[in-house]
Amino acid sequence: MSSRKAQSGITLVLCSIVIIFILFFFYIWVQRIVVAHSKTAAEEIASQVEMQVFFSELVEKQGIDIANKNTDDVEDIIEKFAEKYVALTKGGYDASCSESGIDKECDLTIKLHETLSTVLNWGLAGGGALTLATAGGAAPVTTVMVALKLLAMKDILSTVHDAYLPTSTGKTMKFKLTVEVEFA
């Protein structure tokens, strides 16, 4: 009888240990998933907001020209503005616009001349510090670079923005801008 009791006791203890281990590993697993997803969500939020800031600055500074000039000039305006705003050392900018009545619709494609491994290092570090550790010290990683990474890796396919702009003829045009990023 006592050996059966002992056997039961050992089985119970083993069952308890197994359940504790399962719960522990489940907790660790869930924590890793949540942390990874939180980082992605934070980067996506930062990227979307950053691209909205880019668009708002574009319409604020170049709005009248965008509304009143032809599509070729508007393409040039967008490319030059993006070049100054994004300020990539290795990057290309290509805008293409179309007109539908008075409204204009433009696509801006930013081409990255960086390697995949370099782009993958652009990210929000722990604590939100936007720095990238390099051999020569900490290189700054701007929010726009994080946005470009997410767009290049297709975590975000594209960002779409629109705004209304007044023309000098007293009309209102709708300006829509789609931003995409590609590896050159």
Next chain:
Amino acid sequence: MNKKGSVESSSTGLFFPRGKKGLDYAVSMMIVVIIVMPILLLQMNSKITESGKIGDAQIIMLRTPYVKEDIVNYLQKSAEVSLAEITKACAPGSIVTLTKKFNQEMDKYISEFNAKSPITKIPTNNYELYIDGKNINAIAMLPVEKKLSSPGTELDAIGRMWFAPSFTITAPTDLSSCPL
């Protein structure tokens, strides 16, 4: 051993049961835990990675100030484009006041905006002016109502905001003597 032949039943309860029934219970619980945990994990993983869930509301909220600025920018640019016409009200012999002329010119653009914008509407005849040298401070009396949503999904708004679309433009000449 009792009459039913089972091992002495436990008096300790749920967590450390003793006896055969208790042992069966513990093993079955362990099996349930082993089965349930991966199911829970899969459920959570599918929910957490589902698009359109986490972060969407935050994106809309954080974009809102810039979307608001785009509308104020539209009104400011409209006033800048109309500035030459507006300042005609300051010419000697003009029969309209600067405020009236300003609202007349702005209403052309506001009506155009309201005709094109499906949801957001800007109130017309909405400005009172305050002149400070060359600066015209246009103070909005009624606010603009804007639904908080992603572009193209205005019907799925997460909320609404109201803001006064006031702004300042600068004229080329001093307007201090211009009748308001």
